[in-house]
Amino acid sequence: MNLIPQAPPDFRSGFVALIGRPNVGKSTLLNRVLGEKIAITSPVAQTTRHSIRGILTRPTSQIIFIDTPGIHKPRHQLGETLVMTARSAMAQVDVVVFVADASTECGAGDRLIATTLIPNTMLPVLLLNKIDLAADRQEASYQALWSVPTPMFKVSAQTGEGIEHFLKGLEALLPSGPYYYPPDSLTDQTERVLCAELIREQILHQTTEEVPHAVAVVIEAMEEQPRITRIRAVIYVERDSQKGILIGKGGQRLKEINTHARLAMEEMLQTKVYLEVFVKVENRWRQNPRTVKALYPQ
Structure with a gap:
């Protein structure tokens, strides 16, 4: 039987939504962070359809990542449902991580997410992914989405570069809290x-x-x-x-x-x-x- 232990006084925990356009690497990032495959990946846009929780337990924290469907302009009922799933996830978390493709300039889809979907009360963390593919990183175009500077990290979900620095920074943004899941849990998906x-x-x-x-x-x-x-x-x-x-x-x-x-x-x-x-x-x-x-x- 998996028991949830008592967290030490300085323990941090919370829920983190990974949001962004389709195909920016959110699922690959989640699998890299956990060290196990719990989210499917493919070159096809809109691969993710479920709001998948990935549970990362570290000595001083427990971070529950929520991998959301890529946000896009819906063309059918399924698309509407996927966007609603992503929107719902953002309303229930401690931190929103805006995942962007560092190799491409900020576009209309990114602006849509930043201006209409992220809660006004929440300044997101900007995570530039695919730095291994970006000879000229487009960080300035993404930083311009917000009127004040937002925390920014640069990673490659494919190679692992920058992941530990990102996790330490994310951990510092979480509130003090309990274990929400047993420490050996990786996901709540059936x-x-x-x-x-x-x-x-x-x-x-x-x-x-x-x-x-x-x-x-x-x-x-x-x-x-x-x-x-x-x-x-x-x-x-x-x-x-x-x-x-x-x-x-x-x-x-x-x-x-x-x-x-x-x-x-x-x-x-x-x-x-x-x-x-x-x-x-x-x-x-x-x-x-x-x-x-x-x-x-x-």
């Missing part, structure tokens, strides 16, 4: 959600641009046995053509998705996994508020 995300990650990596955004994955059954965990998953798409792309010629692509996802699950669960994956068509599910709510409850 194994079902994590397994569904591992399947979706493989889809993001292996399919054409048409398919990833129209995909949702649900774990219908998960049965833990002494030597193996049996998992049944359903992949939802919006059109028959997308189903055909996912299955592939002779079922080869679906087999590849299954194999890579199963291996990732075995590493995460530390047990053998038997994985069954099925593909179903749910016409225009991203436009249907009831379906979106069922698949991505707030």
Whole structure:
């Protein structure tokens, strides 16, 4: 049984929201900070759909990171739900970390987040990511988003450069507080959600641009046995053509998705996994508020 210990008098703790445009590296950053993979990553924008909590416990602090969906202009009900998820996360935290791509100049999407979504009472921490790719870092254009100087850190989530300096600075901004989770916790996500995300990650990596955004994955059954965990998953798409792309010629692509996802699950669960994956068509599910709510409850 995991017990939550009494925190020492000088212990700091709190909740930190990671926000920013799609594809600035928030999920890669979270995985780097924790030293474990709890958030899926891909080159595809809007990869994150859940508000994922990552729990980092250090000798003098416990930082609960909330990785939010990339904020963008919604084009359907799913997009509206993702933006609402990000907005909700910002209203419940001690610190907002605005993650930006150091290799690109501040754009309209960044200004939208800074001016309309971050609470007026909260000055965010500016985190410039991807410094390993930035020959000419665009920090001045991001600092100009606020009328007063904001704390700024520069990191590479890919290489780890600057991460420890960022964590020490973030720790100093948190209030004195208790352990919110047992010290050995990494996330509050259920194994079902994590397994569904591992399947979706493989889809993001292996399919054409048409398919990833129209995909949702649900774990219908998960049965833990002494030597193996049996998992049944359903992949939802919006059109028959997308189903055909996912299955592939002779079922080869679906087999590849299954194999890579199963291996990732075995590493995460530390047990053998038997994985069954099925593909179903749910016409225009991203436009249907009831379906979106069922698949991505707030």
